[in-house]
Amino acid sequence: MNSSTQALGQLESARSLALGDGRYYPTIIPGVLPIIGPNTNAALETRRWGADFLAETFASPTWPSDAKETCSLTVLPTLRAYLEGENDAGVVKSAVQAAATIYPLVYRHIISTPHDTSNWQLMTAIKSNILRRMDTAPPGVRICCVKFVQQVVLVETPGMVADPRRPEQNDISLALVPRDHPLMLHANLEAEASGLLDRLLDIVHGDHSDALLVTAALNSLGMLVQRRPYIANKILSSVLNFNPLKLANSPMTPKNKVMMKSMERTTRALLVNVIKRNPEGPFTGRIQQYLERIHRMRLDVFDESNRKRPAPVEPTDGLDPSKRQRVGASIPSSHPVPPLPPGPVSFRQLFTLDPNGATAQFDVQAFKDPEQLLRILVPVLQSIDEAKLGNAINIVRSRYLDLSKTQARTAAAESASLNDEEEEYEPDFEPEDAEQIVNKLDSAPPDGMLPDRVPSAPLAPYKLPQAPPLTEHEIQKYGDGTVRRVFGMLSSLDETSSRGKTTKGGFNRLAASSYDRDSWVTILSRLATRAAAGLDDPDEHIKSAFSGLRKGNFSLSESIRSALYNYIMYDWKKRIDVAISWLNEEWYNDRLQADIAKMNAKLAMNGNATNSPACKGNYQRCALRLVDGIIAFAEGTDKVLLRFMSEIPELDRDILQRMKKMAEDPERIDLAIMVLQYLYMFRPPAKEICIEVLEDMWHTNDRAKPSAKKLLSRWRPEVLETDMKMESANGALEVKAV
Numbered sequence: 001m002n003s004s005t006q007a008l009g010q011l012e013s014a015r016s017l018a019l020g021d022g023r024y025y026p027t028i029i030p031g032v033l034p035i036i037g038p039n040t041n042a043a044l045e046t047r048r049w050g051a052d053f054l055a056e057t058f059a060s061p062t063w064p065s066d067a068k069e070t071c072s073l074t075v076l077p078t079l080r081a082y083l084e085g086e087n088d089a090g091v092v093k094s095a096v097q098a099a100a101t102i103y104p105l106v107y108r109h110i111i112s113t114p115h116d117t118s119n120w121q122l123m124t125a126i127k128s129n130i131l132r133r134m135d136t137a138p139p140g141v142r143i144c145c146v147k148f149v150q151q152v153v154l155v156e157t158p159g160m161v162a163d164p165r166r167p168e169q170n171d172i173s174l175a176l177v178p179r180d181h182p183l184m185l186h187a188n189l190e191a192e193a194s195g196l197l198d199r200l201l202d203i204v205h206g207d208h209s210d211a212l213l214v215t216a217a218l219n220s221l222g223m224l225v226q227r228r229p230y231i232a233n234k235i236l237s238s239v240l241n242f243n244p245l246k247l248a249n250s251p252m253t254p255k256n257k258v259m260m261k262s263m264e265r266t267t268r269a270l271l272v273n274v275i276k277r278n279p280e281g282p283f284t285g286r287i288q289q290y291l292e293r294i295h296r297m298r299l300d301v302f303d304e305s306n307r308k309r310p311a312p313v314e315p316t317d318g319l320d321p322s323k324r325q326r327v328g329a330s331i332p333s334s335h336p337v338p339p340l341p342p343g344p345v346s347f348r349q350l351f352t353l354d355p356n357g358a359t360a361q362f363d364v365q366a367f368k369d370p371e372q373l374l375r376i377l378v379p380v381l382q383s384i385d386e387a388k389l390g391n392a393i394n395i396v397r398s399r400y401l402d403l404s405k406t407q408a409r410t411a412a413a414e415s416a417s418l419n420d421e422e423e424e425y426e427p428d429f430e431p432e433d434a435e436q437i438v439n440k441l442d443s444a445p446p447d448g449m450l451p452d453r454v455p456s457a458p459l460a461p462y463k464l465p466q467a468p469p470l471t472e473h474e475i476q477k478y479g480d481g482t483v484r485r486v487f488g489m490l491s492s493l494d495e496t497s498s499r500g501k502t503t504k505g506g507f508n509r510l511a512a513s514s515y516d517r518d519s520w521v522t523i524l525s526r527l528a529t530r531a532a533a534g535l536d537d538p539d540e541h542i543k544s545a546f547s548g549l550r551k552g553n554f555s556l557s558e559s560i561r562s563a564l565y566n567y568i569m570y571d572w573k574k575r576i577d578v579a580i581s582w583l584n585e586e587w588y589n590d591r592l593q594a595d596i597a598k599m600n601a602k603l604a605m606n607g608n609a610t611n612s613p614a615c616k617g618n619y620q621r622c623a624l625r626l627v628d629g630i631i632a633f634a635e636g637t638d639k640v641l642l643r644f645m646s647e648i649p650e651l652d653r654d655i656l657q658r659m660k661k662m663a664e665d666p667e668r669i670d671l672a673i674m675v676l677q678y679l680y681m682f683r684p685p686a687k688e689i690c691i692e693v694l695e696d697m698w699h700t701n702d703r704a705k706p707s708a709k710k711l712l713s714r715w716r717p718e719v720l721e722t723d724m725k726m727e728s729a730n731g732a733l734e735v736k737a738v
Contacts, residue, residue, distance in 0.1 A: 007035060007046060008045060008046065008049060011032065011035065011036075011046075011049055011050075011053070014028050014031070014032060015028075015053060018057070018060075019060075021062075022060060022062025022063035023063065025057055025060070025062075025063050025067070025071070026063070026067050026070070026071055029057065029071050029074065029075065030074065032050070032053065033074065033075065033078055035050070036049065036050025036051075036053070036078070037050075037078050037081065044088060044091075047082070047086070047088070047091050048088065048090050048091055048094070050078075051082055051090070051091045051092075051093075051094030051095050051098065052090075052094045054075055054078070054079070054094065054095070054098040055094045055095075055097040055098040055101070057098075058071075058072065058098055058101040058102055058105070059097075059101050065105065068105055069105040069106075069108060069109050072102040072105040072106055072109075073106065073109065073119050075098070075102070076102070076106070076119060076122040076123060076126065077122065079095050079098060079099055079102070079126055080122055080125055080126050080129075082095040083095050083096075083099075083126060083129045083130065084129060089138055089140060089141060092133075092137070092141050092144075093140055093141050093144045096130055096133075096141065096144035096145055096147070096148055097144050097147065097148075099126050099127075099130060099148055100144070100147045100148040100150075100151045101151075102123075103123065103127070103148070103151050103152060103155065104151060104154070104155050104172045106119060106120070106123045107123075107155045107172060108172050108176070110123075110183055110184065111176055111177055111178075111181070111184070114178075114181050114182050114183055114184075115182070117183065120183050127148075127152065130145055130148050131145070131149070131196075133145055134146075134149070134199065139210055139212060139213060142210075142213055143212060143213060143216045146200065146203070146213070146216045146217055146220055147216070147220065149196045149199065149200060149220070150200070150220035150223065150224065152192070152193065152196055153193045153196050153197050153200070153224060153228075153231075154172075154173070154223070154224060154227065154228065155172050155173055155174070156173075156174055156189040156190070156192060156193035157173060157174055157190070157193045157228050157230055157231055158173055158174045158175045158228075158230050159171045159172075159173030159174070159175055159227060159228060159230075160175075160229075161175050161176070171227065173228075174186065174189055174190065174193075177189070197224075197231060197234070197235070200217050200220060200221065201217075201235070201238045203217040204217050204218060204221075204238065204239070204242055205238070205241075205242060208244075208246055208247050208259065208263065209259075211258075211259035211260075211262050211263055214263055215262055215263060215266045218239075218263070218266045218267060218270055219266065219270075221235050221239065221270065222270050222273060222274075225270075225274055226277060233282075233283075236274065236283045236287075239267065239270065239271065240283070240286055240287070240290050242267060244260060244263035244264040244266075244267050244294070245260050245263075245264060245294070245297050245298065245301055247259060247260050248260065248297075248301045252301075257302070260301070261302070264294060264298055267294070268291060268294065271287045271290065271291060272291070274287060275287055275288070340399060340402075340403065345403060350396065350399055350400065350403070351396060353392060353395060353396075479556060479559060480559060483559050483560055483563045484563070486520065486524065487563050487566075487567050489520070490517055490520055490521070490567065491567075493516060493517040493520065518581075521578050521581055521582070522581065522585075524560055524563075524564060525560075525564065525581060525582045525585040525586075526585055527556070527557075527560055528556075528557045528560035528561050528564065528582075528585075528586075529557070529585045529586050529588075529589035529618070530585075530589050530592075557618075561618075561622060564578070564582055565622075565625060565626065565629070568582075568626065568629075569629050569630075569633075572629070572630055572633065572640075573638065573640050576640050576643060576644050579626055579630075579644065580644065580647045580648060582622070583619065583622060583623055583626070583648045583649060584648075584649050586617075586618050586619040586622050586623075587619045587648075587649040587650055588649075589618070589619075590617035590618065590619045593617065594617070619649075619650065620652070620654070623648060623650075623655055624654060624655060624658075626644075627645075627655055627658045628658065630644065631658055631661070631662050634662070634668065634671070635667070635668070636667045636668045636670060636671050637671075638671070639671075639674075641671065641675065642671075642674060642675050642678055645659075645675050645678075645679060646678060646679065646682065646683065651679065651683060651685070651686040651689065652689065653689050653692070653693075656676070656679075656686070656689050656690060656693045657693060657696075659672040659675055659676055659693060660672070660693050660696055660697050660700075660701070663697055663701055663703075663704045664701065666703050669701075669703060669704045669707055670707065672697075672704075673704070673707040673708065673711070676690045676693060676694060676711070677690075677711060680711075680715065691712075691715055691716050694708050694711055694712055694715075694716075695712070695716070695719055698712060698719065
């Protein structure tokens with residue numbers, strides 16, 4: 001016993017030294033292992049201390065992971081012996097926690113050392129022993145096993161690789177394992193991780209009698225959702241189907257209440273943290289609905305006020321007389337209170353409860369000195385019985401309420417009577433007597449002087465006066481304002497469409513089939529290209545609202561084109577699809593106008609129509625303007641430009657020459673070469689133009705020569721041969737000159 005106590009004292013001294021400075025861990029661990037090992041017949045207290053020390057050591061952040069990785073290999077036999085030959089729950093729990101911390105270190109070591117079979121077999125044996133304990137071990141050990149399973153799933157699923165050149169600084173995951181690794185097969189590791197994740201989710205959806213185990217499983221899922229997006233959807237879908245209040249169907253014992261509250265709070269914290277990290281995630285709406293539903297269920301389960309009998313309603317002016325003997329309370333003596341007089345009531349009448357009392361005739365205005373009045377009122381108020389004061393206040397309150405209701409009923413009756421009088425009013429037409437008729441006939445003119453009666457005629461229809469014609473300035477002002485409002489609405493639709501998923505109709509869509517951003521962009525681009533075609537050309541002789549304007553003063557098409565360009569360039573990376581849709585409409589309209597011009601030319605040759613001037617297309621001009629605007633802001637990593645150049649309907653030399661101009665910037669040479677290479681491979685009509693642009697870059701841009709040479713050597717090697725011959729000839733001439 002004394003030797004065991006002395007050994008524990010020495011071990012504690014070593015532990016305190018390592019806690020003070022983490023650099024001592026690599027030197028302390030080899031000296032401690034012979035003492036705490038199970039093969040040394042150490043006492044139970046020593047083995048418990050050793051297991052706790054190993055769990056604490058490898059979880060400590062005070063020493064680097066490289067040193068931890070080296071030392072972790074030396075403790076694997078000790079951990080295996082603890083797990084296979086130990087029955088003490090404390091030793092097993094600490095050993096499982098230490099194994100959970102060591103597993104990623106050994107995993108990374110085996111990745112870099114694929115032939116270390118012995119250590120990987122030790123780790124595999126430890127893992128198998130821990131996984132067998134998950135369903136049969138005591139609750140404390142099972143919680144530690146959940147932590148170990150979390151670490152296994154974390155390292156055996158693919159994660160994000162920040163820098164492939166520095167694997168030691170990346171997150172330890174399946175993405176670091178080579179495909180040809182002899183010990184770690186991708187298929188086996190993925191299958192094992194998927195099965196262990198299902199076991200964690202089964203704990204959540206299984207028996208809720210052990211709330212600590214369910215809470216531990218929920219807490220372990222939070223890190224998996226955060227660090228492994230690969231499996232986040234599966235975890236969140238399972239958690240959203242989890243009911244933490246399932247025990248409400250069983251008897252509501254205090255233990256069940258505590259367990260349900262614990263699981264509900266843990267689930268809510270997990271989902272709230274998910275929303276905080278990714279507010280725009282695809283599960284945000286479902287999570288909010290789930291939290292609201294769980295909140296209502298929690299109120300229904302734990303709100304005991306809904307289950308209790310409502311309190312009896314007592315009268316406001318005192319206790320019920322029938323309960324006086326049972327309750328034992330004294331009812332204040334109440335005097336009969338006279339009702340209020342009919343008609344208008346003053347404040348004095350409202351607050352006077354005893355009109356015959358002496359206080360009713362008391363006039364406070366007789367006191368000129370306020371101090372004297374205070375000296376009288378304060379003792380009077382202190383001497384008043386609290387019950388009587390409350391009774392008087394209730395009487396005044398009831399008076400006031402009755403008076404308010406009476407006044408409201410009176411006002412409603414008066415308004416109703418006025419309305420009835422207005423509806424029932426009819427003028428009285430009494431028949432005239434004989435004397436009145438004779439008097440009128442006497443005063444009437446002779447028969448020949450009677451005026452002719454005008455025959456009744458129908459009223460003419462009323463028409464509003466025609467509005468004056470708009471001036472040129474007003475037309476331009478109102479047109480620009482309409483276009484600005486439409487594009488302002490587009491900006492608001494951008495925000496709403498980014499939050500929810502939208503479906504697109506493809507080529508068969510209608511421009512106004514829905515009120516989303518794509519529909520409005522289609523309408524605007526067609527207004528700019530087709531709706532106003534010919535309105536700006538005075539030679540077309542088309543009668544319209546703009547026919548009286550001078551050419552170039554106002555153009556509906558050009559206003560929309562200018563607004564479309566500004567709208568795209570405001571955020572061109574996110575609105576590149578709008579630019580592609582607009583150029584497609586421009587190209588299609590140019591083809592239509594060209595076909596119409598050809599048909600008119602044929603009719604003119606046959607003498608059936610007049611020869612009209614050829615229509616100038618707008619696609620080339622709009623495409624060059626967009627390309628110039630995008631190139632001005634594009635960086636070397638903006639591959640959105642590659643998508644734009646590959647999806648616009650037509651390419652020519654003028655457009656591709658912009659890639660040559662962009663290659664003058666050394667940081668964007670690779671992007672320009674990438675665009676030309678992609679167009680050569682997937683846009684066959686532009687092959688020759690791409691090669692010509694590459695030749696120009698080869699001859700004029702020295703910095704782009706290495707990149708252009710790689711492509712020209714495959715597509716047009718004769719250019720390089722010609723240049724080499726010219727260089728050799730020039731060198732020979734220089735030698736002769738020397």
